[in-house]
Each structure stands twice: as C-alpha cells, then as structure tokens.
Amino acid sequence: MDTTALNTYRKSEDEEKKLILREYRALLRALKHRIKKGDKPRIRRAFEIAADAHKDTRRKSGE
Numbered sequence: 001m002d003t004t005a006l007n008t009y010r011k012s013e014d015e016e017k018k019l020i021l022r023e024y025r026a027l028l029r030a031l032k033h034r035i036k037k038g039d040k041p042r043i044r045r046a047f048e049i050a051a052d053a054h055k056d057t058r059r060k061s062g063e
Contacts, residue, residue: 020051 024047028040035043 028035028043
C-alpha cells in the first residue's frame with residue numbers, strides 16, 4: 001500500500017491550508033495564458049467559496 005497519499009491527508013490544519021493554497025497557485029500558473037484578467041477575481045472567489053464550503057469535510061481516508 002502506498003502510504004504517501006495517506007501521509008498527505010494527515011496534516012495539521014495549517015499545513016493543509018498551505019498545501020491547498022500551493023495547489024491553487026499552481027493551477028493559476030498553469031492557466032496563466034488562458035484566463036483573462038477579469039476572470040482571475042472570479043476564480044479566486046470560487047476558490048474561497050469552495051474552500052469555505054468544504055472546510056469541515058473529511059473522508060474516511062482523511063482527505
């Protein structure tokens with residue numbers, strides 16, 4: 001069994017927030033040439049809404 005994935009989900013709340021933010025920033029970098037300037041605030045707002053909606057949600061695996 002690959003424990004790497006499990007270790008990813010056993011992080012403190014601060015570590016988890018940092019990981020999510022890092023992935024969000026990576027997504028923005030990957031889409032840099034595809035999104036318009038006016039879309040960036042909308043994407044950020046969607047991210048904030050999703051993060052807030054799922055902040056207390058965890059799967060049995062810890063995700």
